[in-house]
Amino acid sequence: MIDKPSSEDGPGTVTEAVGYGAFNVLFFLMISYPGASLIRELLGWGGLAISPLLAAVVVWPISIAIVYSEPRMQVRPWWPRVEKAWRWAGSALYTCPPLILALTYAMPVGGDLPAGAPTVLSLSPLVVLFGFFVLRRRWRDRKGSL
Template sequence: MLGETSEDSEQASAKQAFGYSTVGVTLGFALTYPGVSFIRELNGSRGLALSPVIALAVVWPVSAGILYIEPWVQSQSWWNSFAKAWSWGVAILLCGVPLITALAIPMPIGEGWPTGLPTVVASCPIVGLFVFLIVRRRWHEREQNP
């Protein structure tokens, strides 16, 4: 979706838009959340910020809507001059919202946790994703080479 030229793109279905937005929102959140947690701990804040998780309920449908209309936007004559702003807007939506909400309205949980534990907990999704991808690849390799 994002980055395709208007000649190659066709209107995405709502199901595809929600699928792609799920992946994008999950990756943006998983990559941003550990850093946000670390920044909060450096500032002396305690606990794990819950607000980015709540913000995902808003970001996900907005992201799906953006991905749904993106082929149409790319087919417009003004797309080439607008492409950079579009990319920045999507990046801010996916990575900036967790950062801003965690720092501005943290709604912390686990404030009694020892220092460092919130960052470790926040890192679990991205570590779990990498472990899943490695295990999946190894499983497919073993399946192909019996």
């Protein structure tokens, strides 16, 4: 078993890597999925593509491996030389599959939705998450002032 480096701030166990990996996949999916829906609508294609959601299931195990191994690689002397390429590759891994699948193999649902509805639906998780953080902050501020 590989010992955990002393300067490591990332996940120490596979269970933590599973959680962080899921967070990464969902976060980047929330960013790229609305773009994929908007591009589909601009091209005149109806419905909400569900294939990007399936891509998340495929990318998740890769994300777990990345999250688990990255802190261990960061303590290596060669890390500064590969860090930029590593970041670009990770960004492409998380954002490109939803975009590519939405445009090539969409598996659309709700083809009778009015124009703009698929993009609004794909943006709704991002809006709800933003609202949650705003409300949580206000609740903490109110609780702290009492």
